[in-house]
Amino acid sequence: xxxxxxxxxxxxxxxxxxxxxxxxxxxxxxxxxxxxxxxxxxxxxxxxxxxxxxxxxxxxxxxxxxxxxxxxxxxxxxxxxxxxxxxxxxxxxxxxxxxxxxxxxxxxxxxxxxxxxxxxxxxxxxxxxxxxxxxxxxxxxxxxxxxxxxxxxxxxxxxxxxxxxxxxxxxxxxxxxxxxxxxxxxxxxxxxxxxxxxxxxxxxxxxxxxxxxxxxxxxxxxxxxxxxxxxxxxxxxxxxxxxxxxxxxxxxxxxxxxxxxxxxxxxxxxxxxxxxxxxxxxxxxxxxxxxxxxxxxxxxxxxxx
Numbered sequence: 600x601x602x603x604x605x606x607x608x609x610x611x612x613x614x615x616x617x618x619x620x621x622x623x624x625x626x627x628x629x630x631x632x633x634x635x636x637x638x639x640x641x642x643x644x645x646x647x648x649x650x651x652x653x654x655x656x657x658x659x660x661x662x663x664x665x666x667x668x669x670x671x672x673x674x675x676x677x678x679x680x681x682x683x684x685x686x687x688x689x690x691x692x693x694x695x696x697x698x699x700x701x702x703x704x705x706x707x708x709x710x711x712x713x714x715x716x717x718x719x720x721x722x723x724x725x726x727x728x729x730x731x732x733x734x735x736x737x738x739x740x741x742x743x744x745x746x747x748x749x750x751x752x753x754x755x756x757x758x759x760x761x762x763x764x765x766x767x768x769x770x771x772x773x774x775x776x777x778x779x780x781x782x783x784x785x786x787x788x789x790x791x792x793x794x795x796x797x798x799x800x801x802x803x804x805x806x807x808x809x810x811x812x813x814x815x816x817x818x819x820x821x822x823x824x825x826x827x828x829x830x831x832x833x834x835x836x837x838x839x840x841x842x843x844x845x846x847x848x849x850x851x852x853x854x855x856x857x858x859x860x861x862x863x864x865x866x867x868x869x870x871x872x873x874x875x876x877x878x879x880x881x882x883x884x885x886x887x888x889x890x891x892x893x894x895x896x897x898x899x900x901x902x903x904x
Contacts (some may be wrong), residue, residue: 609623
């Protein structure tokens with residue numbers, strides 16, 4: 600417990616008759632990237648705002664960097680950085696001027712030029728904020744959060760609205776924060792983002808954590824079936840395949856072929872049976888693909904009403 604950057608026990612918060620947070624427990628450890636996933640209204644934003652010290656709780660014990668965020672101190676504030684989902688930058692200030700402005704709020708800020716390089720804005724250092732692209736503005740947001748050299752960063756849906764290229768670049772930047780010795784708690788709607796960045800993931804639904812583990816093990820992904828898909832010539836007799844999962848033809852594919860799907864809990868054995876059947880009968884298996892349950896599959900299973 601003493602090694603935790605964030606420790607939460609029995610956290611509760613209600614708004615009139617709505618119980619938004621219903622007894623959440625979690626711990627976040629040093630230099631960890633911890634992702635919180637959940638649909639709108641799940642309680643994740645309320646939880647994070649309590650951890651940031653911007654919202655009161657009704658019950659529970661909370662420690663962030665050894666301090667109860669309900670009683671924040673200026674010294675504690677300097678140890679956290681926050682990137683909100685939507686921020687308003689001073690449009691007339693350049694990247695360097697913006698960071699210099701915020702650096703002036705801290706007793707021991709990080710070097711501004713170093714921060715500019717860390718967030719990948721070296722070529723835009725003299726560019727006004729209003730002329731930055733959306734991805735570049737988000738990088739500046741992160742730079743502002745970093746300039747105070749915090750130990751802990753909160754990132755609220757840091758890549759919402761990004762195109763795939765900008766999102767991937769942002770991921771590389773966030774992943775680099777771990778190398779700086781920072782601890783990161785982020786909220787996101789993107790399963791791939793959590794898979795790429797997070798050491799551990801918590802899925803929140805209806806005010807409760809319904810799963811918490813590494814992305815690979817979340818929700819006991821191993822208990823969900825693996826899917827084997829392929830195509831065969833139309834009219835192929837599938838009765839002799841011998842897989843534990845029954846092959847299901849899903850309609851006509853291109854060039855007179857039929858798409859087939861096998862759902863199995865024994866993917867290695869069934870793949871062996873399938874290829875043996877194919878070789879013995881000289882049956883062409885095209886577009887053969889083995890797909891284990893994804894983080895998105897687990898998320899949907901755990902959060903669907």
